[in-house]
Amino acid sequence: MNGTDSALTVVLPTGGGKTLLFTAPACLDRPGVTIVVVPYRQLINETVQDARTAGIECIEWKHDTVDPAAVVIVSADKLDDHFFGYASLLASKGLLRRVFVDECHLAITAHSWRRRLVELARVQTLEAPLIMLTATLPVHLESDLEIRACTARRTTKYVVRANIKDGELQREALKVCRKRLALLKHGTKMVVYCRFKSECEEMAAELGCGFFYVGAGSNEEALERWKKEGGCVVATSALGTGVNYPGIEIVLHASMLYGLIDFTQESGRAGRGGEEVDSLILIEKGWEARERAKRRAKR
Structure with missing residues (x-):
């Protein structure tokens, strides 16, 4: 949360609290803006609704979005020049604190049939710490790994x-x-x-x-x-x-x-x-x- 890590991969089990990693900073004083890139339309609806229910200022980014919020959710299908212009403007104003890529394993496993996922690499150009979240990244594909929990489900x-x-x-x-x-x-x-x-x-x-x-x-x-x-x-x-x-x-x-x-x-x-x-x-x-x-x- 203090921005000392430029890139971090977090592998936690499904239901292990990955969402908390980008909602908790939004509850701090002067939280700035956390951008969360999600792969599927259904995940946007669920994430925005859950955050608002918890009292967190959260919006979905659309092409007419100009205002900031504590948490901004964007679909991986909308990673175009317009979005990166919005994110870069936030960074230039000192508002962009961190960028999350949820379910980051899809950049490896699904890019062949979802070409837009190739654009995920571009988020590295934003002037903010990058945190990648997943429960299913094989060990041999890890890079910059800092945290990994056991993902086995004993039940x-x-x-x-x-x-x-x-x-x-x-x-x-x-x-x-x-x-x-x-x-x-x-x-x-x-x-x-x-x-x-x-x-x-x-x-x-x-x-x-x-x-x-x-x-x-x-x-x-x-x-x-x-x-x-x-x-x-x-x-x-x-x-x-x-x-x-x-x-x-x-x-x-x-x-x-x-x-x-x-x-x-x-x-x-x-x-x-x-x-x-x-x-x-x-x-x-x-x-x-x-x-x-x-x-x-x-x-």
């Missing part, structure tokens, strides 16, 4: 079923989901992850629950209802990073994972309040051979 039980017959994955996933839903306590939550939007909609229709993904057609109302009432929601990885919803006790992946980092983020949505959690992965037999064939085809 999570991981189960992998890789014996499902070809073509039977969705049927088996629905069977498992219905059984788990019947045992789910009132108000607690379950998340089912699929790789594609079409799979989300199809499985949600079969289960009679809501679905969520980024883009047109996403059911925001169903997500809000799930947050308040519990039950099941089917989602893509859009619900896998940064969001903080209490009461999630079951996470089920009904398809091949994108990667270990994505899985850690998605399974990490559960158990953030210390709950006992079941994290289930369902995949078909012969998945290893298929994955090897896909990788050879991409070479």
Whole structure:
């Protein structure tokens, strides 16, 4: 908080208090401005709402924003010349105290399909300490590391079923989901992850629950209802990073994972309040051979 570190990477478990690192300085006398870069639209809404509820002056940066605030949240998709002009003006006036990049691992794992994340490197040009936050940065990718806590979840039980017959994955996933839903306590939550939007909609229709993904057609109302009432929601990885919803006790992946980092983020949505959690992965037999064939085809 005193600005002596020019760059800092903080690796803490999901639910481990990373948000506190940029909200606490905003509660000091003469806090100045803290800029927080977040990767997803949903995270902006959640972060601004939570900060304001806590009595912190917090705004979302938009292209017509000129005034400062204790905490300014900006989407990674808006890191353009206009934003950097705004941030540089704050710095020239001595108001910019620090810049945070939340879920910084995405700069490594998602830049190939979200080209705007390449612009994250430009935040290093701002005249303020840079703090990068994540729960899933592999050790060999760390740089300027100062703080790392154990990110293991001892209350999570991981189960992998890789014996499902070809073509039977969705049927088996629905069977498992219905059984788990019947045992789910009132108000607690379950998340089912699929790789594609079409799979989300199809499985949600079969289960009679809501679905969520980024883009047109996403059911925001169903997500809000799930947050308040519990039950099941089917989602893509859009619900896998940064969001903080209490009461999630079951996470089920009904398809091949994108990667270990994505899985850690998605399974990490559960158990953030210390709950006992079941994290289930369902995949078909012969998945290893298929994955090897896909990788050879991409070479």
